Amino acid sequence: MRISHQPAISDTDRKVNAVLHLETPTGEMVTIAQWSLSVLIWPEEGPKCPQTGTLSVPFQGVDVRFPVRLERAHETNEVLLKGLSGRQRETLALFYRALLSGKMASSSDVITSLDTPVDLVPMEETTSEATTTKLIGKFRVFRVALNIVTYLVLAAFIIGVIGNNILTNLDRIDIQHGRVLAPITELPVPRNGYVESVRANIGETVQAGTTLVQVIDPIYASELKKAEAELRAAEATLEVFLGAKSQLFELETEPALLVKLAGVARIFQDFSDSRDFDDIRRRWINLRDRDPVAAEAFDPLKLTHKLVASHIDIARLEVSKRQAELEGRLALVRSTQIIAQQQGTIREVLVQKGQFLSSGDLAVKMERQEARLTMGWVSERFAETIYIGMPATIGFNEAGESKRVKGTVVDVMAGDHPERPGEFGIIVTIQPSGLELAELRASLRIGAPVNLEAERQVYSRLKAWFASWMQTDV
Numbered sequence: 433m434r435i436s437h438q439p440a441i442s443d444t445d446r447k448v449n450a451v452l453h454l455e456t457p458t459g460e461m462v463t464i465a466q467w468s469l470s471v472l473i474w475p476e477e478g479p480k481c482p483q484t485g486t487l488s489v490p491f492q493g494v495d496v497r498f499p500v501r502l503e504r505a506h507e508t509n510e511v512l513l514k515g516l517s518g519r520q521r522e523t524l525a526l527f528y529r530a531l532l533s534g535k536m537a538s539s540s541d542v543i544t545s546l547d548t549p550v551d552l553v554p555m556e557e558t559t560s561e562a563t564t565t566k567l568i569g570k571f572r573v574f575r576v577a578l579n580i581v582t583y584l585v586l587a588a589f590i591i592g593v594i595g596n597n598i599l600t601n602l603d604r605i606d607i608q609h610g611r612v613l614a615p616i617t618e619l620p621v622p623r624n625g626y627v628e629s630v631r632a633n634i635g636e637t638v639q640a641g642t643t644l645v646q647v648i649d650p651i652y653a654s655e656l657k658k659a660e661a662e663l664r665a666a667e668a669t670l671e672v673f674l675g676a677k678s679q680l681f682e683l684e685t686e687p688a689l690l691v692k693l694a695g696v697a698r699i700f701q702d703f704s705d706s707r708d709f710d711d712i713r714r715r716w717i718n719l720r721d722r723d724p725v726a727a728e729a730f731d732p733l734k735l736t737h738k739l740v741a742s743h744i745d746i747a748r749l750e751v752s753k754r755q756a757e758l759e760g761r762l763a764l765v766r767s768t769q770i771i772a773q774q775q776g777t778i779r780e781v782l783v784q785k786g787q788f789l790s791s792g793d794l795a796v797k798m799e800r801q802e803a804r805l806t807m808g809w810v811s812e813r814f815a816e817t818i819y820i821g822m823p824a825t826i827g828f829n830e831a832g833e834s835k836r837v838k839g840t841v842v843d844v845m846a847g848d849h850p851e852r853p854g855e856f857g858i859i860v861t862i863q864p865s866g867l868e869l870a871e872l873r874a875s876l877r878i879g880a881p882v883n884l885e886a887e888r889q890v891y892s893r894l895k896a897w898f899a900s901w902m903q904t905d906v
Contacts, residue, residue, distance in 0.1 A: 447473065448528065453488040453495070469521070469528055472511040474504065481511055489527050496523055605818060607808035607860050607884035609850045610826075612876045615802040617776065621789040623768045625649040630785055632778045632796055644796050645770040645783055652768065656761040663754035670747035676702065676740045683733065693732060700736045703743055776800045779878075803869060804876050806839065806862045808884040809850055815858060818886055820844055824862045827883035830875055837875075839864045841886060860886065 452464040454472070456479065466473040474481050481504045488495040501514040516524070625647040632644035676699050686692040700709045709732065716731055780797035783789060806826055810818065822841040827834065839862040847859035862884055864872060876882070 447471070450527075451490070454500075455486040455488070455497075456482045457484060458482075469525055470513055471505075472502075472513065474509045474511045476509065487524075489523060498523070603888050604825075605810060605814055605886040605888065607810050607824075607862075607886060610806055610808040610882040610884035612878055612880045612882060613805045613807050613861075614779070614878045615800040615804070616779065617773070617798045617800055618794055619644065619770050619772075619796040619798060621645075621647055621768075621770065621783075621791060621793045621795050623647070623649050623652075623791050625652075625768050625789060627783050627785050627787045627789060630781060630783060632781050634778050634781060637777045637801075638772045638775070638798075640772055640774045642772045643769050644772055644778070644798075645781075647768045647770065647789060647795075649765070649768045652761065652764045656758070656765050659754065659758040659761040663751070663758050666747065666750040666754045670744065670751050673740055673744040673747050677737070677744065680733065680737055680740060696732045696736050700732065700739065703736075703739050770795050772798060774800060801869065803863055804872050804878070805842070806864065806876070806882050806884055808860050808862070808882075809847070810858050810860060810886075812846075812857050817888065818844055818858065818860060823887045825885045825887065826862060826864055826876075827885070828876065828880065835875070837864050838866055860884070862886075 447466050447468045449466050452467055452472070454462045454464055456462065460479050462478045462485075463475065464472050465475065481502060483503075484499065484501055486497050487500045488497045490496075498520050500516065500520070503512045503514050504510070505512060628646045628648045630645050631642075632638070638644065679695065679699060683692050683695045686695065697709050776798040778796065779799050781795070782797070783793075783795045789795065818841065820841055820843065824839045824841055825836055826839045827836045829835070841860055842863045843859075843861035845859050846856055849855040849857055864876065867875065
């Protein structure tokens with residue numbers, strides 16, 4: 433290696449001719465032939481000087497590399513080394529002194545230079561810190577007072593929250609697993625049959641007596657058709673007899689005797705043997721002139737009137753019988769229909785047209801026109817505390833807004849824990865108050881979760897006791 437010395441100048445500006453290598457951020461390797469501890473001489477044929485790079489210092493065949501920041505001097509080839517750390521300066525200075533002295537640096541010196549702390553931080557207090565300390569001292573009393581006030585406010589807040597929770601727990605019973613229930617009536621199929629039509633629509637409000645699903649029992653339907661046919665036949669027979677009666681009334685005014693007798697004979701023969709009529713007619717003709725009174729008993733027109741009237745009476749009895757039978761068949765057919773027993777709103781329709789249903793199959797669920805209820809569960813340890821008529825509060829969320837309404841405990845009974853079957857407790861039913869039916873249905877959806885609390889009325893009792901005590905003293 434060739435080493436040359438320049439005229440005496442300051443130690444940091446003395447340049448030596450020794451090869452260093454600088455790797456640019458783009459990966460190009462630049463050979464620095466002349467340098468000092470503060471300046472690198474950039475080769476004229478080299479690439480554009482970057483702002484950063486990695487400098488390699490040779491040591492016994494091994495390069496010691498560290499990053500450097502570069503700043504090129506104005507209109508010269510000198511590149512200033514900026515921001516070298518203590519360790520970097522020590523390593524570069526060791527190589528620099530070795531070049532100037534002509535002695536090779538030992539391994540221990542290189543290791544020592546690499547272990548040199550990067551920055552030496554002064555331990556004494558700085559001027560800014562001293563100023564800050566003085567300012568803090570001036571406001572120390574204010575800060576202490578502020579801290580005391582803050583702690584007192586926090587303590588009061590915490591005590592208030594804890595105290596309020598304690599008083600709330602003393603005054604209220606938290607009812608778990610609260611949910612909304614609707615007064616639902618389930619309408620099953622009374623008898624086997626096919627669904628002929630479904631008249632119920634979900635969400636529709638129906639009146640009592642409305643047919644919701646028409647179910648046809650094939651046996652009942654067949655018997656009904658038979659009864660209808662028999663009634664029609666009986667009514668047709670009665671109409672024939674009534675028509676004959678009308679014809680007889682018309683024949684009474686017929687002046688021609690032969691025409692009258694021929695008409696009466698035709699009608700008589702429809703209801704009796706024609707030989708009987710011929711015998712009656714002969715007797716009537718023989719007695720008509722000799723004994724008009726006796727002839728009246730054999731008057732063909734009157735006898736035919738009586739005959740037709742008797743048949744009419746029998747036909748009317750038959751029609752009445754068939755009508756009664758038809759009504760019985762209709763009652764049987766109607767007994768298979770699913771009919772609303774009271775006013776309500778259809779919530780579910782579980783059947784469809786043409787479907788075969790067995791007796792007892794559920795067909796329709798209808799919500800009665802009654803207030804919705806809420807139900808929850810509490811431990812059996814409240815058996816001596818909670819009671820029917822106890823005031824309660826129902827909390828729920830409506831469109832992102834928390835709401836609470838008053839209610840009353842309407843039922844208390846033993847029951848399983850909703851999440852742990854076999855563990856018994858108390859099922860509590862609470863009815864909301866102060867809301868119309870439409871408002872209840874809009875706010876309390878079926879199955880929606882609610883927060884239920886029964887009120888022990890500790891505050892009210894204490895207030896009443898205090899008022900009573902004051903009156904006693906007065």
